Amino acid sequence: MYSPKTLGDVVFHDAETKELVLKHAKPNNFRNLLLYGPPGTGKTTVANLIATTIYPPQPTQLELLKINGSMNRSIDDVRKNIEPKCRVNVLRPPHLFIVIINEAERMTTEAQDALRGVMDDCNDVKFILTTNYLEKIEKPIQSRCQKVVMYPADEQTWEKPVRNLLKSWGIDWKDELPKCVMQYAGQDNRQLIEELEDWAEDVKEELAQINVIEMPSKSKKKGK
Ligand SMILES: Nc1ncnc2c1ncn2[C@@H]1O[C@H](COP(=O)(O)OP(=O)(O)O)[C@@H](O)[C@H]1O
Ligand SMILES: [Mg+2]
Known part of the structure; x- marks a missing residue:
């Protein structure tokens, strides 16, 4: 499935949000981030892209820890899987270590409390949390993060990116946008x-069939 390769390719619902995200995708910006909003708006994608924008992938360095909140729900999980890695990274370069926690709302209150402690102790670690439910993130965690809301982009916002995408898939589409764009714009980017x-696959198949039908007549002409 297609996924944006850079933050510039992400379709944000408005320009302010894009600006805010770009501002936080800089190595000297240590603010923790909390990306929230409905499913399929690009929160996980953006969290990953912020990390790779700050640190282009370098396999020899351990700079990024990806955690799923639903599999690390308990205080023990925080103590075992998150805290030691953060503390080690405080002591040695790279100076900025990034921890992405997806579905952070699945962590218990106790686990979130423990995470708050880690956030306070490890200033060199940048945390990027994503959630569909802001209200399930404890207030002290919210207070330690720059909050960024992500909504699905509307039809007008999708128009240009959709045409560009289709072009990159070999379809130069000048007509009205396909129905699925109208149907899901403003609802669910995914x-x-x-x-x-x-x-696009169907369109390409149709185009291929047209070419197949056209071919014999072309070869006939050649034969003449
Ligand atoms: N804002 C967006 N711009 C471009 N593609 C998007 C966007 N949001 C979602 N997508 C598409 O949906 C897929 C899943 O998005 P994801 O980041 O997992 O959403 P979320 O974490 O908000 O549920 C992406 O890989 C991409 O194909
Ligand atoms: Mg997600």
Whole structure:
């Protein structure tokens, strides 16, 4: 499935949000981030891209820890899987270590309390949390993060990126945008992309069939 390769390729619902994200994708900006909003708006994608924008992938360095809140729900998980790595990284370069916690709301209150302690002690660690439910993130964690809300982009915002995407898939589409764009714009970016890919496959198949039908007549002409 297509996924944006850079933050510039991400379709944000508004320009302010994009600006805010870009501002925080800089190595000298240590503020923790909390990305929240409905499913399929690009929160996990953006969290990963912020990390790779700050630190382009270098396999020899351990700079990024990805945690899933639903599999690290307990205080023990925080103590075992998050805290030691953060503390080690305080003591040695690289000076900025990034921890991404997806589905952070799945962590228990106690686990979130422990995480708050780690956040306070490890200033050199940048945390990027994502969640669909802001209200399930403890207030002290919220207070330690720059909050960024991500909504699905509307039809107008998707127009240009959709045409660019189609072009990159070999379809130069001048007509009205396909129905799936209208249907999922403003609802769910993930479904919009999935449906657009299916639609593009069908269009390409149709185009291929037209070419196959045209070929014999071309070769006939050559034969003449
Ligand atoms: N804002 C966006 N811009 C471009 N593609 C998006 C965006 N949001 C979601 N997608 C598409 O949906 C997929 C899943 O997005 P994801 O980051 O997992 O969403 P979330 O974490 O908000 O549920 C991405 O890989 C991409 O294909
Ligand atoms: Mg996600």
